[in-house]
Amino acid sequence: MKKHEFYLENLDCPNCANKIQNKLIELNKYNSVIVNFNTLKLIIETDELDITEEVVEIVGEIKPEVVVRDYKDKNHCNHNDENDHCSCHDEDDDENDHNHHIEEHTKDESKNKKNSYKKSISKTKLDLYRLLIGIAIMVVGIYAGLPKKISSLCLIIAYIILLFRTGKNAIKLLKSGTIDENLLVTLSCIGAAFIGKQLEGFMVIILYEIGKILEAKAVNNSRKSIANLMDIKPEYANLKQASHEHRVSPEEVNIGDIIVIKQGEKIPLDGKVISGNAMLNVSSLTGESKLKEVGRDDEVLSGSINENGLIDVKVTKKYEDSTVSKILELVENATDKKAKTETFVNKASRIYTPIVLILALTTFLLLPFILKISFEESFYRGLIFLVVSCPCAIVISVPLSYFSGIGIASKHGILIKGSSYLDSLKDIKEIVFDKTGTLTKGEFEVQKIEAYEGYSEDEILEYTALGEVNSNHPIAVSILKKYNNYIDKDRISDFDEVPGKGICYKTDGKTVKIGTVDYAGDEKTNDQETVVYVKIDEKLAGKIILSDTIKEETIDTIKSLKKSGIITKMFTGDNGDIALKIGKEVGVDEVKAEMLPTDKYNELERIIKNYKEKSDGKEKVAFVGDGINDSPVLALADIGISMGGVGSSSAIEASDVVIMTDDLRKIKEAIKISKYTNKIIKENLLFALIVKSTVLILSVFGLVQMWLAVFADVGVTVLAICNTLRILHHRR
Ligand code: ADP
Ligand code: MG
Numbered sequence: 178m179k180k181h182e183f184y185l186e187n188l189d190c191p192n193c194a195n196k197i198q199n200k201l202i203e204l205n206k207y208n209s210v211i212v213n214f215n216t217l218k219l220i221i222e223t224d225e226l227d228i229t230e231e232v233v234e235i236v237g238e239i240k241p242e243v244v245v246r247d248y249k250d251k252n253h254c255n256h257n258d259e260n261d262h263c264s265c266h267d268e269d270d271d272e273n274d275h276n277h278h279i280e281e282h283t284k285d286e287s288k289n290k291k292n293s294y295k296k297s298i299s300k301t302k303l304d305l306y307r308l309l310i311g312i313a314i315m316v317v318g319i320y321a322g323l324p325k326k327i328s329s330l331c332l333i334i335a336y337i338i339l340l341f342r343t344g345k346n347a348i349k350l351l352k353s354g355t356i357d358e359n360l361l362v363t364l365s366c367i368g369a370a371f372i373g374k375q376l377e378g379f380m381v382i383i384l385y386e387i388g389k390i391l392e393a394k395a396v397n398n399s400r401k402s403i404a405n406l407m408d409i410k411p412e413y414a415n416l417k418q419a420s421h422e423h424r425v426s427p428e429e430v431n432i433g434d435i436i437v438i439k440q441g442e443k444i445p446l447d448g449k450v451i452s453g454n455a456m457l458n459v460s461s462l463t464g465e466s467k468l469k470e471v472g473r474d475d476e477v478l479s480g481s482i483n484e485n486g487l488i489d490v491k492v493t494k495k496y497e498d499s500t501v502s503k504i505l506e507l508v509e510n511a512t513d514k515k516a517k518t519e520t521f522v523n524k525a526s527r528i529y530t531p532i533v534l535i536l537a538l539t540t541f542l543l544l545p546f547i548l549k550i551s552f553e554e555s556f557y558r559g560l561i562f563l564v565v566s567c568p569c570a571i572v573i574s575v576p577l578s579y580f581s582g583i584g585i586a587s588k589h590g591i592l593i594k595g596s597s598y599l600d601s602l603k604d605i606k607e608i609v610f611d612k613t614g615t616l617t618k619g620e621f622e623v624q625k626i627e628a629y630e631g632y633s634e635d636e637i638l639e640y641t642a643l644g645e646v647n648s649n650h651p652i653a654v655s656i657l658k659k660y661n662n663y664i665d666k667d668r669i670s671d672f673d674e675v676p677g678k679g680i681c682y683k684t685d686g687k688t689v690k691i692g693t694v695d696y697a698g699d700e701k702t703n704d705q706e707t708v709v710y711v712k713i714d715e716k717l718a719g720k721i722i723l724s725d726t727i728k729e730e731t732i733d734t735i736k737s738l739k740k741s742g743i744i745t746k747m748f749t750g751d752n753g754d755i756a757l758k759i760g761k762e763v764g765v766d767e768v769k770a771e772m773l774p775t776d777k778y779n780e781l782e783r784i785i786k787n788y789k790e791k792s793d794g795k796e797k798v799a800f801v802g803d804g805i806n807d808s809p810v811l812a813l814a815d816i817g818i819s820m821g822g823v824g825s826s827s828a829i830e831a832s833d834v835v836i837m838t839d840d841l842r843k844i845k846e847a848i849k850i851s852k853y854t855n856k857i858i859k860e861n862l863l864f865a866l867i868v869k870s871t872v873l874i875l876s877v878f879g880l881v882q883m884w885l886a887v888f889a890d891v892g893v894t895v896l897a898i899c900n901t902l903r904i905l906h907h908r909r
Pocket of ligand 2: 614802803806
C-alpha cells in the first residue's frame with residue numbers, strides 16, 4: 178500500500194476540510210482518507226500509484242480555490258516565509274479551470290513551483306487591492322457630488338468589485354447544496370442596497386473582507402506558533418564521505434553512513450557514537466532540560482541538540498524511522514482523529530445556518546405585526562440575523578484549540594495521539610498502573626543468589642542470563658547487567674517467553690525455566706522481594722532475589738491524583754506479598770497481584786464496562802504501563818498511557834498518550850493541559866454565544882446597525898482565535 182500526502186494550500190474552513198474528507202471516503206476506493214485542517218495535510222492510503230488527478234478534481238469541485246500540492250513541496254509557501262503570501266486566505270479569483278491545481282505535477286517542476294509561489298503572493302495582494310479600489314470607487318460615488326446617474330453607476334461598480342469574491346463563492350457553494358456565510362453576507366449586502374441602505378451594505382462587505390484578512394492572519398500566526406513549538410525538525414546532516422563532509426538533507430542519509438554533529442547542531446538521525454564526546458540537550462524530545470553526556474558506543478536520538486563537543490555518529494535508522502520524524506508525524510496527525518466536541522460543533526454548525534435563515538425569515542414576516550414596524554424595517558432587521566449567523570468563531574477555534582493543546586503537551590514531552598484523547602484526559606475517573614517500570618524504576622538490583630542441587634551461584638546467574646538475553650523485560654535487563662559477560666546465543670535453543678510468567682529454553686541438553694514461583698518454583702512462598710526462580714530439568718536449582726526501587730515522584734503523584742478524585746489501582750504479575758508491600762508504600766487504592774496479561778485484560782475490561790454503564794461513557798479509565806508486555810491493556814483502556822517513550826517504538830505505538838520520560842508527574846500535567854484546553858474551548862463557545870445572541874435580540878428591536886453586527890461577528894472570531902493562543906503560553 179502506498180501513502181500519498183498532499184498539501185491543501187488555501188484551505189481555510191474546517192467544514193470544507195470535512196467535506197473533502199467525506200467526499201473522498203464516499204468514493205469507497207481508498208483504504209484511508211484523512212484531512213487535517215491544522216496542518217493542511219491530506220493523507221490517502223491506497224494501492225493505486227497515482228491518484229493526484231483524481232484528488233485534484235474532487236478537491237476542486239468542493240473548494241476550487243484550494244491548490245493541491247505534493248506535501249513535500251509545501252515549504253515553498255509555509256511558515257518559513259516572512260510575508261504569509263499563501264495564508265489560509267479564503268477564495269481566489271482565478272477563472273477556474275482546474276489546470277492550476279496540477280501545476281506541481283507537470284514536468285518542469287521547479288519552474289512551476291516558482292510560478293505558483295508568485296501566484297500566491299499576487300493573489301493575496303490582489304484581494305487587498307480589490308478591497309481598496311472598491312472602497313475608492315464607493316467613496317467617489319457617494320461623496321464626489323457627481324451627477325445622480327454617474328454616482329449610481331459608481332456605486333454599482335463598487336458593489337460588484339467588493340462582492341465579487343464572496344458572491345462567487347456563495348453561488349459555487351449553493352450549487353453544491355451548501356448554505357454558508359458567503360451566501361448570508363451576499364444576501365444581506367444586496368438586501369441592504371434594495372431598501373436604499375447602500376452605505377450599510379458597503380460597511381457589511383468591507384468589514385467582512387477586512388475580517389477575513391485578519392482572521393487568516395490570526396489563524397496563520399497560531400499555525401506558525403505551533404510549528405515553532407514543534408521546531409525539532411533537523412534541516413540538514415553533515416555527511417562524512419572519504420575525507421571530506423558535506424551537507425545533505427536528512428532524508429538522503431542511509432543506514433551505516435557516518436554523520437558529524439558539531440556544537441550547537443541538531444542530531445538529524447538516530448545512531449551510535451563512534452568517536453568524540455558531547456553534551457546533549459534532549460529537552461525538545463522529553464520536555465526536560467537535562468544535559469546528557471555521550472561518548473563512544475552510546476546511542477543518540479535525532480532531535481537532541483549538541484550543546485558542547487563534536488561527535489561522529491554511525492546512522493542506525495533512516496530518517497523516516499528516526500525518533501524525530503516519528504514524533505513529528507504523531508503530533509501532526511494527532512488532530513486527525515476528531516474529538517467528540519469537535520464533531521459536535523461541526524454538526525451543530527451545519528444545522529445552525531439553516532436555522533438562522535428560518536429565524537431571519539420569521540423575523541421579517543412577523544415583526545411588522547408584532548412591533549408594528551414597516552416591512553422595509555423588518556427586512557433590514559432580518560438581514561442582521563443573516564450577518565450574525567456565521568459560526569466561524571467556533572468552527573475555527575475549536576480544532577485550533579485541540580491542536581494547540583497537543584502542541585504544548587508535546588513541548589513538555591507528552592505526546593497525545595488525538596484530540597479525542599486530549600479531550601478525555603480531563604474525564605479520567607480511574608487510573609490503573611502497572612507496577613514494574615511504571616510505579617517502580619524497573620531497575621532491579623540483584624540482592625542475593627541462592628543455589629541448590631549442586632549448582633553454584635555463578636552457574637545459576639549464568640543459566641538465568643542465557644535465558645534473559647532474548648528478553649527485553651526490565652528483569653532481563655537487570656540480570657544481564659549483573660552478569661556482564663559475553664553470551665554465545667548459539668548455546669540457546671527452543672526459546673520461549675511466557676508473558677507475565679517467565680522464560681523457558683534448552684541448553685547443553687538441559688531444560689531451563691526461569692520466572693515466577695508458579696512457573697519455575699516448587700511451592701508457594703511469601704517472598705518480600707521480587708524473586709526469579711530457576712528450575713533445571715524440572716528441579717528447583719536456585720533463585721535470584723531482586724529489589725526494585727519506587728520512583729521518587731510516585732508517592733506524591735498518587736496522592737495528588739487521589740486528591741483530585743481519581744481512583745488509583747495497581748496491577749502486577751509479581752507475587753502477592755511484594756505487590757501488597759509496594760502498593761501500601763505508594764498509596765494506591767487497590768492492588769491486584771499475580772496477574773497474567775490476560776487477567777489484566779479481563780479485569781480492566783470489567784472496570785471499563787462498569788464505568789461505561791454507570792456514566793454513559795462520560796467517565797474514563799486510563800491504564801499506565803511501560804509498553805513492554807502490556808500493549809493489549811494499553812490498547813483496551815479508554816486512554817492508554819505509556820511511559821519512557823523516548824527511544825522505545827513499542828511504547829509509542831501501543832498507546833494513546835506517550836510520556837517520553839519515566840516521570841509520573843507528567844500524567845498530572847497531561848490532565849491539566851486537557852482541562853485548560855477544555856476551559857478555553859468553553860470560553861470561546863460561551864463568548865460567541867453571548868455576543869451573538871445579544872446582537873440578535875438587540876437587532877429585533879432595531880437597536881443595532883448592520884455594520885455593528887458584522888463588526889461583532891468578525892470581532893468574536895478574531896478574539897476567539899487569540900484566546901486560543903493562550904493555550905500555547907499556558908504555564909505549568
Ligand atoms: P508487572 O505486572 O509488574 O509489569 P510482568 O507481568 O511483566 O510484571 O511479570 C510478572 C512476573 O513474571 C515478574 O515479576 C517475574 O517474576 C516474571 N517474569 C516475567 N518475565 C520475566 C522474565 N523475562 N524473566 C524472569 N521473570 C519474568
Ligand atoms: Mg510490565
